[in-house]
Amino acid sequence: MKSFLTITKYFNGAKLAFLIFALQSFTCQSQQIMITPPYLQKGDTVALLATARKNIDDNLKPTIDLLKSWGLEAVVGSSIGLDYHQLAGTDEQRAADFQKQLDNPNIKAIWCVRGGYGTVRMLDLLDFTKFKQHPKWVIGFSDVTVLHNHLNTMGYKSIHGVMPVTIPRATPAAISSMKSSLFGEPLSYSIEPSSMNRFGKATGELVGGNLSILYSLLGSPSAIDCKNKILFIEDLDEYLYHIDRMMMNLRRNGCIENLKGIIIGGMTKMKDNEVPWGKNALEIIDDVTKKYNIPVIFNFPAGHIQDNRALVMGSTISIDVNASGSTVTFQK
Numbered sequence: 228m229k230s231f232l233t234i235t236k237y238f239n240g241a242k243l244a245f246l247i248f249a250l251q252s253f254t255c256q257s258q259q260i261m262i263t264p265p266y267l268q269k270g271d272t273v274a275l276l277a278t279a280r281k282n283i284d285d286n287l288k289p290t291i292d293l294l295k296s297w298g299l300e301a302v303v304g305s306s307i308g309l310d311y312h313q314l315a316g317t318d319e320q321r322a323a324d325f326q327k328q329l330d331n332p333n334i335k336a337i338w339c340v341r342g343g344y345g346t347v348r349m350l351d352l353l354d355f356t357k358f359k360q361h362p363k364w365v366i367g368f369s370d371v372t373v374l375h376n377h378l379n380t381m382g383y384k385s386i387h388g389v390m391p392v393t394i395p396r397a398t399p400a401a402i403s404s405m406k407s408s409l410f411g412e413p414l415s416y417s418i419e420p421s422s423m424n425r426f427g428k429a430t431g432e433l434v435g436g437n438l439s440i441l442y443s444l445l446g447s448p449s450a451i452d453c454k455n456k457i458l459f460i461e462d463l464d465e466y467l468y469h470i471d472r473m474m475m476n477l478r479r480n481g482c483i484e485n486l487k488g489i490i491i492g493g494m495t496k497m498k499d500n501e502v503p504w505g506k507n508a509l510e511i512i513d514d515v516t517k518k519y520n521i522p523v524i525f526n527f528p529a530g531h532i533q534d535n536r537a538l539v540m541g542s543t544i545s546i547d548v549n550a551s552g553s554t555v556t557f558q559k
Contacts, residue, residue: 266411269298276304280343342369372436427522461530493530
C-alpha cells in the first residue's frame with residue numbers, strides 16, 4: 228500500500244512538473260509575439276532627431292519635403308544642431324530629446340537623422356514606459372541598430388532603412404520601400420541570384436542590423452535572441468579580420484547555429500592589412516556559416532549603400548533562395 232501511494236505521488240508530481248513546464252513554454256512563446264506600432268496615416272507627425280553623431284548642417288529640407296509629399300508633418304528635435312565633439316550634444320541632451328519624442332503621443336515615428344557612434348551611450352538614460360502605452364516607429368540603420376535590438380528584446384518592431392542625411396543619394400526603390408513600411412503597404416523583394424547563395428526556404432522573425440553593433444551588444448540586456456530567427460547583417464569600413472572576429476563571436480555565442488536563415492547586405496569599404504587576410508568580407512561570412520544547413524542570401528540591397536531597402540525588424544518573413552534568385556516576403 229505504501230509503495231502504491233509513493234508511485235501515485237510520483238506521477239502526480241510528474242504531472243505537476245509537466246504542467247509548469249507547459250505553462251512556462253506557452254508564456255515564452257507568447258512573449259515572442261512582436262507588437263506592431265500603428266502604421267502612419269496622412270496628417271501624422273514624424274520627429275527628426277540625432278542619437279549619435281552631430282548634425283549641424285542645414286540638410287533636412289529634402290526629408291521634410293519628402294514627408295510633406297507623403298502627407299506627413301515633421302518636427303525637428305532639439306538635438307539637431309548641437310555640437311559636442313563628434314556627438315549631437317551630451318548623452319543627457321540626446322536622451323532628453325529622444326525621451327521627449329518618445330513620450331509625446333502625437334509623434335507617430337522617430338526618424339534618426341544619422342548614425343556614426345553614440346546611441347548606446349544614451350540608451351540606459353531612456354524610459355520606455357510611455358512608449359509601451361503609445362508605441363511608435365523608430366527608424367534608421369547603422370548605429371541605430373542599438374535601438375532596433377533593444378526594442379526587439381522588448382517585443383516591438385522597428386524599421387531599418389534610409390536616414391534623412393542619406394535621402395538625397397538614396398535610390399527611388401529605397402525611398403519607396405520606406406514609405407511602404409511606414410504606411411503598412413505589402414513589402415516583398417525579389418533579388419538577383421548570387422553564386423554564393425545557399426538554397427533553401429525558411430520562415431522566421433527578422434533580427435539584426437549592423438554587424439559591429441550586434442557584436443558590441445552581445446552579453447548585454449539589449450542583445451538579440453537568435454533562436455529560430457532570420458539574421459540580417461551589414462557593415463561599413465571595417466578591417467577584414469574584424470569581420471572574421473565578429474562572425475566567430477556570433478558563432479561561439481550560439482547565434483549562428485540556432486538561426487533559420489541569414490541575409491547579408493552591403494559589406495562596404497572594407498579594409499585589409501599590409502599582410503592580406505586572404506578572404507573578402509563575403510567569403511569570411513561564407514566560411515563561418517557554411518557548415519549550417521540554412522538558406523543564405525548574399526548581396527541583399529540594404530546597408531551603407533544607395534539602394535538601402537527598408538526592413539521591418541521583428542516581422543515574420545519568408546525567404547526562398549534558389550537558382551533563379553531570392554525572394555523575401557514580409558508578413559504583417
